[in-house]
Amino acid sequence: MLRNQKTGQEVGSSCTGELIAGDYVLTNHHCLPQSGDLRPVKASLLMDYLTLDGKGSKRFDVEPSPQEFSAKLDFAVAKVSGGAVAEFGSVRLVAASPEGARSLLVIHHPLGRPKVMSRFRCLALKEQAEGAELRHRCDTLGGSSGSLLYAMGSEGVALHKEGGLDPADTTSFNTATRMSAILAESKVLQAAVATAGADAPPAPKAADRGGDDPMKSTPLGSSGGLDTGQMNSILRGQ
Known part of the structure; x- marks a missing residue:
């Protein structure tokens, strides 16, 4: 209100x-x-x-x-x-870089309606601007603001903030804020990442993930799967 x-x-x-x-x-x-x-x-x-x-x-x-x-x-x-x-449970956040037409997904409540998942043609644009903004083509509506863009390993890599996508225009895009930029500023979220890391199973080797520092911006790996039939399993880290 x-x-x-x-x-x-x-x-x-x-x-x-x-x-x-x-x-x-x-x-x-x-x-x-x-x-x-x-x-x-x-x-x-x-x-x-x-x-x-x-x-x-x-x-x-x-x-x-x-x-x-x-x-x-x-x-x-x-x-x-x-x-x-x-x-x-709680979501997992990571300061990874979803570049190069990386496939993503978003779980959201468009127009305040029941939870849905956008995955078809949901990806980060190849051409990105400098700075904290991430350009993506995941389908959203009003009410989707505040939704996370998830990597295939069920990790939140950006926070959706604004529309602008036109399906008929291949150069159009929505915008999000990179989680790396948010984590760099938020002490609360830094603590959340540290807590999740302490409770999580052993991470893949650095060679597989491009590094093992959760606060360092690294290229996004392709490890992990996705249970498309149960969206809550993503949010709960299952």
Whole structure:
């Protein structure tokens, strides 16, 4: 729920978010804005929202004021209550570089609707700009803001933030923020990566992954599989 600081008018809005180790949720800054006229006054996270009737879903309160945020990188990390991480687990983040038409996937709630997965023709563009921005052609809509772009090893490598893709225009693209840039700025997410690394099984050899430092930006490996029939298995690291 967003409130206009000038008029007092309140309006509902929806985005996508991910559970992070330490009882946090990751989304875009523009979903929980801390500047401008609109400010969040109430927020919640709906987990396992798989059907329109909401059957089987569960809601958790989210602090509307993020612990960390960046308008430039368009990310926000907010505290979530109710033991959501203990019940559902948390995503895995990695500072890898999905370059060269790398195949990706995105799990999101377009238009605030039940969870879907975009994978067909979902890839990073060969031509990329310098800096933190990642150009991709994964199909999204409003409400998909704050969704992670996952590598085939079920690791979040970028945070989707803006549309612009035109299926009829092969040069068009959506934009995301590289996780390497976000991790470099976020102490909360750095701690989450360290926690996940401590709990994870032994990593592949450096020769297979291009390095074993989770905070170092390295070319993305092709290890790991994907259970397309169970999207939650990605989020839970299974």
